[in-house]
Amino acid sequence: MSSPVVFPFKSNIDLDRNSNRHLYLQLCDQMIGFIKSGKLAPSSKLPGSRKLSEDLDVHRKTVVAAYDELMSQGWIESIPARGTFISQDLPIISPKKLRGFSNTTDTKNTAGFNFKKRKHLIRKEIETIPAALKVDDGVPDHRLAPIEDIAKAYRNITKKVHHRELLTYGDTYGNIDLRKALVIYLNQTRGLKITVDNILITRGSQMGIYLASQLLLNDKKTIITGKTNYMTADNTFTEASGVIKRVSVDAQGINTNEIETICKQQPISAIYVTSHHHHPTTVTLSAERRMHLLDLAQQYNFAIIEDDYDYDFHYSNAPILPLASNDAHGNVIYIGGFTKIIAPALRIGYFIAPKEAVDEAARLRRILDRQGDTLLEQTLARMISNGDVQRHSNKVRRIYKARRDLFCKLLQKQLGDFFDFEIPKGGMAVWVQLKKPYQWDLVMAETRKLNLVFINDWKRYDNDNTGHNGFRIGFAALNEEEIVEVIEKLASVLNSIKIT
Numbered sequence: 001m002s003s004p005v006v007f008p009f010k011s012n013i014d015l016d017r018n019s020n021r022h023l024y025l026q027l028c029d030q031m032i033g034f035i036k037s038g039k040l041a042p043s044s045k046l047p048g049s050r051k052l053s054e055d056l057d058v059h060r061k062t063v064v065a066a067y068d069e070l071m072s073q074g075w076i077e078s079i080p081a082r083g084t085f086i087s088q089d090l091p092i093i094s095p096k097k098l099r100g101f102s103n104t105t106d107t108k109n110t111a112g113f114n115f116k117k118r119k120h121l122i123r124k125e126i127e128t129i130p131a132a133l134k135v136d137d138g139v140p141d142h143r144l145a146p147i148e149d150i151a152k153a154y155r156n157i158t159k160k161v162h163h164r165e166l167l168t169y170g171d172t173y174g175n176i177d178l179r180k181a182l183v184i185y186l187n188q189t190r191g192l193k194i195t196v197d198n199i200l201i202t203r204g205s206q207m208g209i210y211l212a213s214q215l216l217l218n219d220k221k222t223i224i225t226g227k228t229n230y231m232t233a234d235n236t237f238t239e240a241s242g243v244i245k246r247v248s249v250d251a252q253g254i255n256t257n258e259i260e261t262i263c264k265q266q267p268i269s270a271i272y273v274t275s276h277h278h279h280p281t282t283v284t285l286s287a288e289r290r291m292h293l294l295d296l297a298q299q300y301n302f303a304i305i306e307d308d309y310d311y312d313f314h315y316s317n318a319p320i321l322p323l324a325s326n327d328a329h330g331n332v333i334y335i336g337g338f339t340k341i342i343a344p345a346l347r348i349g350y351f352i353a354p355k356e357a358v359d360e361a362a363r364l365r366r367i368l369d370r371q372g373d374t375l376l377e378q379t380l381a382r383m384i385s386n387g388d389v390q391r392h393s394n395k396v397r398r399i400y401k402a403r404r405d406l407f408c409k410l411l412q413k414q415l416g417d418f419f420d421f422e423i424p425k426g427g428m429a430v431w432v433q434l435k436k437p438y439q440w441d442l443v444m445a446e447t448r449k450l451n452l453v454f455i456n457d458w459k460r461y462d463n464d465n466t467g468h469n470g471f472r473i474g475f476a477a478l479n480e481e482e483i484v485e486v487i488e489k490l491a492s493v494l495n496s497i498k499i500t
């Protein structure tokens with residue numbers, strides 16, 4: 001096995017000392033390229049590290065590191081007392097075609113098998129325009145996410161050798177340090193009285209809603225929600241074969257007298273509430289109705305799925321403690337997470353319930369998703385324990401409050417003739433009702449022409465087709481300039497619509 005070194009490395013290798021990529025990796029990349037293209041043939045001998053480092057004018061350690069890397073990947077091999085050679089068996093996978101099969105196209109749209117198509121899960125996608133200003137229905141501003149803090153904590157964790165064990169299969173219930181940190185955090189901030197046994201870590205609140213629905217709703221069990229409700233929760237309940245019954249929602253939140261009437265007529269399994277700020281109308285469930293709901297749950301043995309998705313964003317006074325903080329009889333499944341405080345892509349949430357319900361949810365979770373992202377969970381545990389999460393949450397709360405104030409002030413001043421709305425006490429969106437006869441379809445089509453796109457379909461808020469003309473406009477993800485732009489463009493469109 002040896003052919004002489006004939007390849008002119010000096011004139012062919014080009015290393016960029018200003019690049020962020022290590023020199024030894026650049027050398028590897030280029031050598032692999034020459035091997036793949038056949039310029040460096042299998043079994044050909046490579047120059048010694050000293051010679052190559054002189055040719056390339058790099059430190060010898062750079063060449064040694066590159067050779068080590070290429071060796072570990074199987075591109076080159078070292079033969080004692082003879083030198084280093086391009087491997088005879090290169091690590092290039094060349095798949096063999098199955099004999100007798102004709103060429104097929106790579107992308108296929110139509111499945112050659114049958115499956116259930118769930119019409120209720122199809123969402124109307126609003127086409128966006130790349131350069132347009134996009135308005136959501138109340139999500140956090142990802143530009144404010146504490147990415148440096150996350151990266152620092154993540155780096156520190158991955159550096160520690162003993163944390164390597166986080167890379168193997170772990171606990172389905174979630175990282176134990178995060179669950180311990182959450183016990184302190186949730187008991188302090190939400191008045192809960194939980195232990196680690198009451199916590200299942202999820203991938204965001206949505207997984208919690210899904211698990212709760214699977215636990216409670218199979219075989220056409222009944223769940224009560226508001227007449228306007230978070231559409232994805234409704235879809236989740238329908239998917240779990242639950243039957244949704246709706247009750248009205250007013251300025252006090254969901255109507256508990258109507259719930260009581262239904263309970264007297266038939267068994268119900270659960271009620272879904274966004275008690276802190278009802279989704280979509282943003283109203284807070286009153287203290288009286290909270291007590292009523294807890295009493296009903298105890299009396300009629302149903303579960304309250306309390307989705308506290310935006311607990312941290314309450315602006316007028318201290319946040320109102322969740323129903324879960326007064327749950328003396330184990331009726332509440334409390335769902336929340338960090339996607340709203342930190343960033344939607346940080347998929348960590350929690351499902352809090354009596355232990356036996358948590359155990360069952362964990363079994364269900366395991367067949368869907370074996371476990372969470374343990375390294376990220378450990379990172380979050382550290383950020384909760386060292387106060388980073390609370391600091392960040394205080395910071396964004398102040399920013400969102402200022403944005404809410406500006407948005408509502410301009411909305412009132414420039415668009416008061418066109419919309420009915422209340423200033424929301426918290427959350428990330430304003431519930432606005434477009435006065436009749438104005439129509440959202442026309443307004444949205446016209447704002448598009450001005451490069452302003454509402455990314456949600458307004459019809460999703462009218463589950464019962466009542467024609468209430470209500471819509472959620474998110475303010476949290478818009479900075480001050482963007483808020484001004486949204487209001488001005490809306491005003492220009494609405495003022496130009498002729499009502500006959």
Ligand SMILES: Cc1ncc(COP(=O)(O)O)c(C=O)c1O
Nearest residue numbers: 204205206230279307309337339
């Ligand atoms: C009311 C409500 N619940 C739950 C969720 C889901 O949140 P997550 O991203 O944590 O899954 C959302 C998301 O917008 C929401 O608005």
